[in-house]
Amino acid sequence: MKRYCPNLFSYTRRQSDPIRIGSHLVLGGDAPVVVQSMTTTNTADVEASARQVMRLAAAGAEMVRLTAPGRTEAERLLTIRRRIEEQECYVPLVADIHFNPQVALIAAQYVSKVRINPGNFIDRRATFKHLEYTDEEYAAELERLRVQLTALIEVCKYYNTVIRIGVNHGSLSDRIMSRYGDTTDGMVESAMEFLRVCRAEGYDRVVISMKSSNTRVMVEAYRKLVVRMDEEGMRYPLHLGVTEAGEGEDGRIRSAVGIGALLADGIGDTIRVSLTEAPENEIAPARILADYFKGREVHNYIPVDDDPLPYDPYNYSRRATTAVQHRGKTIGGGMPPVVVGDRAAGADFAPEDFPLTTPGQAMRGADREKGWIACTLEHLTYEFLEWLEKHPERILVLVSENVHWVGEIRACFVQLMRHGVANPVVVSRCYGEKSLERLQLHAAADFGALLIDGFGDGIWIVNEVFETIYDEDAQGKPVRTERDATPEFDLTSLSFSILQAARARISRTEIISCPGCGRTLFELQEAARAVKERFGHYPGLKIAVMGCIVNGPGEMADADFGYVGSGNGLVTLYKGKEVVERNIPQEGALERLEQLIRGTSG
Incomplete structure (x- = not known):
């Protein structure tokens, strides 16, 4: 069986190739695990965004990401960077890009790193319908990907900008799902398509992430990715995170289960604990997790050979036991x-x-x-x-x-x-x-x-x-x-x-909620708390509370109901992946969601 780490009983960190981000930050190699977060302000609001970036840096964030949904926000990134540097804050900035490759070309000139999502960088928004591609059509789509990504790579080479290839389970493209389904194999292939283009273009300033709100899916995807990269001689650094982890105790614990399972095996170069709270609250738990695994190389010898393994670490199954x-x-x-x-x-x-x-x-x-x-x-x-x-x-x-x-x-x-x-x-x-x-x-x-x-x-x-x-x-x-x-x-x-x-025993309602960002157009934190308070007594029920449609519809696949931001103060309700009602004012959305749940549960 192919290994995702050198030894399951002897702790060593995965050896990735180090890259420099900004003027001073080193990611990967022997560098300590880097802690990062993301703003929730509207990036077009330069002053508010700059203030939040500086608060995050003061709290201990070593990288800060901002959303750039359009050209205006991408152009404002330069002003934000100048504003924080005037205050002697030099934390590297990262632009978060979805749906628009042209915006990535602008942002890459002004920030230290650009995050792109393979599920929507060049592919149209997923419809979650099964589409058939001939081999020729699939190859043509890959060529279109190569052309668009190469254009971004050229800009990043010129400006010394890093690219994060950020795969999300909730936003895989229809093209990938047509071949691999909504699976971890699809997540891995989605990343590998982009990585192969980067390598062909001689560009190695790359970081990869494989996020999901399902901790089992997230861990399995990272393990499989490491194996595939090893097979193809790739040693890119990894960014770890559980997306839509939620808030409070639930958000911290869900993040720690997924991130911790990988850090325990020496996998991971940078982490973000995504919480539906003020972004400053993400820094302390991320630092606690990163520090927990420091120095673990020095441990008592464990005299057990890990080959062959009597279980499959790439496909979940419970150990069989006597009742x-x-x-x-x-x-x-x-x-x-x-x-x-x-x-x-x-x-x-x-x-x-x-x-x-x-x-x-x-x-x-x-x-x-x-x-x-x-x-x-x-x-x-x-x-x-x-x-x-x-x-x-x-x-x-x-x-x-x-x-x-x-x-x-x-x-x-x-x-x-x-x-x-x-x-x-x-x-x-x-x-x-x-x-x-x-x-x-x-x-x-x-x-x-x-x-x-x-x-x-x-x-x-x-x-x-x-x-x-x-x-x-x-x-x-x-x-x-x-x-x-x-x-x-x-x-x-x-x-x-x-x-x-860990998906081992479901005893309460599961609230999947994103941390929010500049795309969020309604009171996400308030909504997530209200949903949890009102529906927390339904064991086994899954409700997704999403700030926007980037991952919203995809995460509906793992939820019974969805509460997704669709405009300024507006919410769209889902049952599974299907839209039930569009653009409801937030003031009445919770009551309508309760009617849907009660109608379903009888």
């Missing part, structure tokens, strides 16, 4: 993963519901209550694995203290699968976080990386914080004591959010 009954609930056997936590908050089990035992006690028969067996990779000896095969009813709890936690827990699953052990597994990790945001991001990155590959019949998140207090006794001698300073975080809600973000 085991415990306190009236089923663990394993294809059932959704259980949550260990606070039963009053909805957890399936609480820690007091089961005694923990060791592999040694279990094999000796010394645990009369037949508790859950806590074990590490070191415990998975040939003797213990043989014993487990004879006792498929016993539940395992996998733990690790390795810095490369994902690698070691993954190695445990591989060992179990190679030996045909089908016991259900609950994965557990103990954190020591005082910050809820850090805990959310770290736990989502860790557990999400495993759930994406179908590993785990349950998750158990623990957070313990102890503080050391120095004092004096009655004789004036120094005394050191420890006290429990664990914050009261809702770990059960966090667990369910991670399972939902």
